Amino acid sequence: MNGEGLRVLGFAGSLRAGSYNRMLLHAAQKLAPEGMTVEIADLAPIPLFNQDVEQQGDPEPVTAFKQQIMAADALLIVTPEYQHGMPGVLKNALDWASRPSRQSPMQGKPVAIMGASPGMTGTSRAQPQLRQTLTYNGCYAVPQPEVLVSRAHERFDDGGRLTDRTAAGLVRQVLGNLSDLTRRLAPK
Amino acid sequence: MNGEGLRVLGFAGSLRAGSYNRMLLHAAQKLAPEGMTVEIADLAPIPLFNQDVEQQGDPEPVTAFKQQIMAADALLIVTPEYQHGMPGVLKNALDWASRPSRQSPMQGKPVAIMGASPGMTGTSRAQPQLRQTLTYNGCYAVPQPEVLVSRAHERFDDGGRLTDRTAAGLVRQVLGNLSDLTRRLAPK
Numbered sequence: 001m002n003g004e005g006l007r008v009l010g011f012a013g014s015l016r017a018g019s020y021n022r023m024l025l026h027a028a029q030k031l032a033p034e035g036m037t038v039e040i041a042d043l044a045p046i047p048l049f050n051q052d053v054e055q056q057g058d059p060e061p062v063t064a065f066k067q068q069i070m071a072a073d074a075l076l077i078v079t080p081e082y083q084h085g086m087p088g089v090l091k092n093a094l095d096w097a098s099r100p101s102r103q104s105p106m107q108g109k110p111v112a113i114m115g116a117s118p119g120m121t122g123t124s125r126a127q128p129q130l131r132q133t134l135t136y137n138g139c140y141a142v143p144q145p146e147v148l149v150s151r152a153h154e155r156f157d158d159g160g161r162l163t164d165r166t167a168a169g170l171v172r173q174v175l176g177n178l179s180d181l182t183r184r185l186a187p188k
Numbered sequence: 189m190n191g192e193g194l195r196v197l198g199f200a201g202s203l204r205a206g207s208y209n210r211m212l213l214h215a216a217q218k219l220a221p222e223g224m225t226v227e228i229a230d231l232a233p234i235p236l237f238n239q240d241v242e243q244q245g246d247p248e249p250v251t252a253f254k255q256q257i258m259a260a261d262a263l264l265i266v267t268p269e270y271q272h273g274m275p276g277v278l279k280n281a282l283d284w285a286s287r288p289s290r291q292s293p294m295q296g297k298p299v300a301i302m303g304a305s306p307g308m309t310g311t312s313r314a315q316p317q318l319r320q321t322l323t324y325n326g327c328y329a330v331p332q333p334e335v336l337v338s339r340a341h342e343r344f345d346d347g348g349r350l351t352d353r354t355a356a357g358l359v360r361q362v363l364g365n366l367s368d369l370t371r372r373l374a375p376k
Contacts, residue, residue, distance in 0.1 A: 015238040044236065048277050049270075050203040082237075083324040085317055086273075088280025089236050095270045095277075129273055129317055136271040 201278025
């Protein structure tokens with residue numbers, strides 16, 4: 001963290017172009033409090049985790065992803081919900097980033113989470129799985145508010161912009177809390 | 189299910205060659221009760237899930253995997269534990285196989301689960317996540333015994349053979365229960 005502001009790295013666990021979770025991440029870029037910038041990482045180039053491959057050295061997209069995490073003051077993770085849980089795509093990226101165990105670039109990072117789904121529960125089953133993962137990594141997850149964007153198809157306009165005021169308020173609030181937590185955790 | 193026996197499709201969520209979970213799966217092939225055969229599917233060729241890709245038609249390795257699931261009477265899923273949860277590799281394969289929702293080849297399958305880890309908890313945090321996934325798919329998961337192979341490095345010999353009698357007994361028992369459940373669920 002430098003004097004000017006907070007650098008947040010954000011990523012979403014869906015790869016499709018029209019993903020509501022990617023729209024939500026882009027909304028967060030615009031709703032971020034003053035002094036916070038949200039850079040976006042793409043999970044598409046990250047291969048399936050294989051420890052035999054890792055032992056030959058991390059593949060280039062993994063190295064780049066880990067460097068982005070290391071350079072960030074905090075993370076913003078946006079999770080879709082597939083089959084009552086976190087998508088494999090997101091977990092797979094975190095499986096790489098979580099290593100080496102206890103010394104990974106994830107260790108100790110403040111993290112805000114959010115998610116969007118077309119159903120009524122708004123990723124309420126995926127987010128606790130993501131929190132389990134963060135606990136393993138010694139991350140400090142922002143506890144509140146829960147950003148559960150239900151009926152996501154009704155919350156964005158045709159240009160992919162978040163139009164729902166309640167959701168926008170929650171995004172603003174969770175990013176404010178992330179900013180606050182990151183500053184409180186920083187060395188005095 | 190034909191008159192002769194039960195066809196079980198097994199797969200493990202680790203891609204490394206020396207995986208204890210793959211060793212455990214191979215042990216299950218040998219410990220299967222009479223009349224049960226365990227075919228093994230490889231998750232390595234399955235790409236990251238992307239709904240835009242799916243709309244162009246499932247990639248060939250996904251089609252093959254779904255056909256293997258469809259042809260099986262029951263499944264045997266072996267999960268490592270990464271970061272207190274299911275590996276992304278395994279969840280990603282299931283993300284493809286779970287679709288189309290409510291009409292996927294997973295629907296209604298009887299499933300046995302097991303897992304191995306070098307630590308003391310033997311995948312006890314990954315397995316409940318896997319059960320959540322199975323619930324979504326309308327699968328019938330064998331409830332007992334829990335096959336939690338802890339300190340996995342002490343349970344196999346240099347040739348990758350399961351040498352631990354307690355673990356072997358649990359594998360036998362869960363496969364026996366899978367056989368029993370599959371037969372009870374079959375049309376009368």
